[in-house]
Amino acid sequence: MKLGFHLIPRLSGVVPESCLLIVVGLLVGGLIKVIGEEPPVLDSQLFFLCLLPPIILDAGYFLPIRPFTENVGTILVFAVIGTLWNAFFMGGLLYALCQIESVGLSGVDLLSCLLFGSIVSAVDPVAVLAVFEEIHINELVHILVFGESLLNDAVTVVLYNLFEEFSKVGTVTVLDVFLGVVCFFVVSLGGVLVGAIYGFLAAFTSRFTSHTRVIEPLFVFLYSYMAYLSSEMFHLSGIMALIACGVVMRPYVEANISHKSYTTIKYFLKMWSSVSETLIFIFLGVSTVAGPHAWNWTFVITTVILCLVSRVLGVIGLTFIINKFRIVKLTKKDQFIVAYGGLRGAIAFSLGYLLSNSHQMRNLFLTAIITVIFFTVFVQGMTIRPLVELLAVKRKKESKPSINEEIHTEFLDHLLTGVEGVCGHYGHYHWKEKLNRFNKTYVKRWLIAGENFKEPELIAFYRKMELKQAIMLVESGQLPSALPSTISMQNIQPRAIPRVSKKREEEIRRILRSNLQNNKQKMRSRSYSRHTLFDADEEDNVSEVRLRKTKMEMDRRVSVMERRMSHYLTVPANRESPRPGVRRVRFESDNQVYSADSVPTVHFVQPSPLSTPDAVSLEEEVPKRPSLKADIGEPRGNASDNHQGELDYQRLARCLSDPGPNKDKEEDDPFMSC
Amino acid sequence: MGASQSAGTEHEFQELADRTGFSLEQIGNLNKRFRQLSNNEETLSREDLASIPALDNNPIRAQIINAFFDKRNLHQNEAGTVQEIGFEEFLMVMSHFRPAAMGITEEERENLRREKLQFLFNMHDTDSDGTITLEEYRRVVEELLSKAGMIGQETAKAIADAAMLEVAGTTRGKMEPDEFYEGITFEHFLQILKTFDIETRMHVRFLNMDTATLRCGKSK
16 A cells, blocks of 8 residues: 555655555544444554554664754754643643633543643654655754654653653642652663663674674664663663664664675664554554544644644744754744644554543543644645745755765864864864764774774765765676766876886785775665665675676777777886786776766775685786786787786686675776876 | 053954954954963964864864965965964954854855855865865875874875866866866865855854863963
């Protein structure tokens, strides 16, 4: 059914997926009721233990760290103070409403109202994710609403438990309120601590899994789930534990695990969270049909209206205060989207369901909650996209990762830290820099296997880009001699053709060999959207056979090129470099047969085609061929060399055992640039 | 500072505030910091900046210090560097890091972008010829990765080359084989960093409170 939804673009343009799922749930529920059976209801246990964790883990693991940490202050203010405001405002006003005689609800006391307020006030991450994913709003607003929905769990848990206890006891003292505040800190910080501990454990474990690659994903899932369960057991905030675990674990685990495990983790998380989300919404629909209802027009309508009003007031008020401390202020449009995006969802429903049956208002509350959820998901969910377009809110920039931007991001970081140092105060960047250094010297040493921990981010990013482009090249399967050329190294470098000394060659070979191990693990792509796992698919499509075939093709064409170009080449006298790859590269620098696609091929420094020691030794053999002299005007000599080169190369290729996806790159940049 | 002196400096500060856009409190604080760094002299030299401990671990420390003494950043249209700067020049360099005010027009925002990007450009273009050549860009990346050891050196060249190719590719499109891409001009620089919202990223929070009394980078 999800497939159908995505295949009908018009439908998905109008109705967010979550709405459709709820409607389906309603239909299914109705159907079951008609048949006469008892429809399955959303069991709260099932929800909290099985359905919710995958979604939260998915969200936490792929949380974009940079925008999150830059805005963490704002997010916390919205999450904590905003939710508190919502809860009390709604609870209070509803209580006032119930006091009015005509409503007929005078039996409802303040605590029950406050309890209801606390259940219904929390913005729901599932609903937010489902709706916001499709509107591609700009990063700032997205992270604000999303971060808030994740972090307000602590507040919700505390308030809910507090009010539940109080309403049983019946009276409240100042001491209780104070304890409540303490409880809040314990719950949230405790949850984060538990999550962080499990995160470090997972990272530490992953350091040793180089021999058992198959179970690596299992560790990730296991530790995260244990973090969730442990914190739920102690009545701490499970969601915050899960987020903390994912966030802490990710950089170290990704440096350690194999590329295939990383893909597995990514796919599994997306799959589970997708399934969970679908199930949640369907169950919501079914439960609506099934559950006992007590309808009271005034109460329900007031609840819905109050929800909206309190949200808007809260956002405006808080933004006013926050903007005094922010440098990049939140505009009115941003505020509107933040307020409008405060959707309620299944968590509220499950919490309501958890209310013990002794609560006399339970059914009424449930009905009201369901109405609020329906309203927010349907009305707000459906209208948010046209509103976003109408208000011309800034959308997410769909830009490819550019290496220039990456360089400048890092450059800017250091620059700003330096300027802060000159100014003399310990600002944002200073602490970030300190954390990075601490991370590098102590933490990474323990948690990352091998030599990888010394690698700076820029290099990792660059390798990732290289790999991606190489794979694209192999995918396209053809050599760019067919396409018109654009820019190559020749265009940006001064004329000198590089001359390679033996010592240099050795150096380079050593570096390439050591870098090959690093390269295999360096696949990363940032994706936190449910439906688009970009770039993940190409890696798996690269098969050995295709690679070899491409290599053969490349060789053949290169030798053709060589023969043609040999007469206007200035080849250095002692051409010792025997590897066909090297020769190829040098010729490339003098005729740009490569198109824009091939631009990256010129820069494959690290990956060497040989992964086994035997292959390496074979390569060493090749230089010993004595007759490697190519002079200008000796085309025949060249041809024979080429032929030799090809033969050798084919021999090499056949000897290779497990090439892996990054095998075809044989060009070396250092040769060209010296 | 004596009473008479402070009256005179108040007036100066007001002038400076108008010219550079800082508030009076911020100028006061920056002045205190300036005095602290320069050991109460009138001008600041490179050694004064070099002795800040907070800059020790910064990989692009030399470039940052140079930027303060670069004439192009001091609104003088000549190339070259000065040996010492006064407080006004200090403020001029710092003003590049002011955040964008709320509610500025599109044109002002564009100007702000250009100014900040010009500052970055000047940092890369060390020989002041108006273009960033391959060598200069390589040096930039090498400095960035200078703490990474041997591996960093080799990759730095590759990264710089890839970046240069990217610039050439985006700005020039197709090029004949014997054409030579001289270097990144400022216009090209603007173009490749188009999606980089520098006006919101390149800023430092200038506090309105007294920073000199906090324990900061300068050792006594």
